Amino acid sequence: MSPSVGVVIPTRGDRPEQLRTATRAVLTQDYPGRISLAIVVDGGDPAAVAEQVADVAAQRNGTGVHHRVLVLPNVLSAGLPGARNTGIAACHTELIAFCDDDDVWLPGKLAAQARAIEDGAEFVSCGIEVEYGRRRVPRLAGTDTVTVADLVRSRMMMVHSSTFLFRRGALWVDESAPAGQNEDWDLALRAAKRHPIANVDRPLVRIRWGNSHYVAGWADRIAGLEWMLARHPELAVDPRGAARVYGQLAFHHAALGRRREAGRWALRTFASRIGEPRAPIALAVAAGLISARAVLALLHDRGHGI
16 A cells, blocks of 8 residues: 655645645645645635635545645744644654645656655655746756765755655754755755655656745845754865855855955855855855846746855
8 A cells, every 4th residue: 555645835825826736736646645735824824725725625636545635824933844844743644745835746746756765765855847937947866866965065956845755753844944944955964864865856846936935035044054054064074065055155145245254255165166156156246246136037047046
């Protein structure tokens, strides 16, 4: 018998069509096991959200399996980590999966990842396609196994929270993440430290950029990176990984107009890896040659982030 899966979708309830699309994509997966969907309302009205998805929640896939849909408030810390942990606690299932309310699981996602679990994996990710405006760009890891070294050397943005499937009880989201920043990267690193992450390397989740409720300001992004450096000291050991993080810090400080701090982190970036491109980009932003928002728009159009 296929393992039961609890799927956690955090939402604020103010974009019903996207939530309905995400809900439908989960419930219509061609998966023979039981699915318990927990829609966790973070700061909105659970009754209103339940009404938004009522007709979608009644849908079934072709297997005839009865799926359970819960709509409940976030009863833990406000924000994404608390909402996800609220959902995990509400799902009495063998496996847990995440999906953001603006993302979409593609057909075959759950079945392919569940096979990896049945083969012995504890935590599974998959490839994605990034949707930004009218463009869709596939992002693949190029490997069927993701290790700690991979996640230190590169953030591996394709190892995205909406791809996560893992055994319930193994891991919880850390609610101390500043403004919820990097909680998914932290979770993936902690999972990889237990066992290598199995990865189904084809695009099985559509990630819609530009819609997230939880996009943080520059100061919160800085705090989130400093939190990661404190929690995972190995990030400062690998020259390529360290340069990437230092370059991001330089960029975020530049976006805030902190030219001195941007320059200091840019120097640390060059000291770690002279070819890291984030440092000159940060210096260009600090000098006023281009805005931070313009840089992000150019990168997002190509399916990349800073």
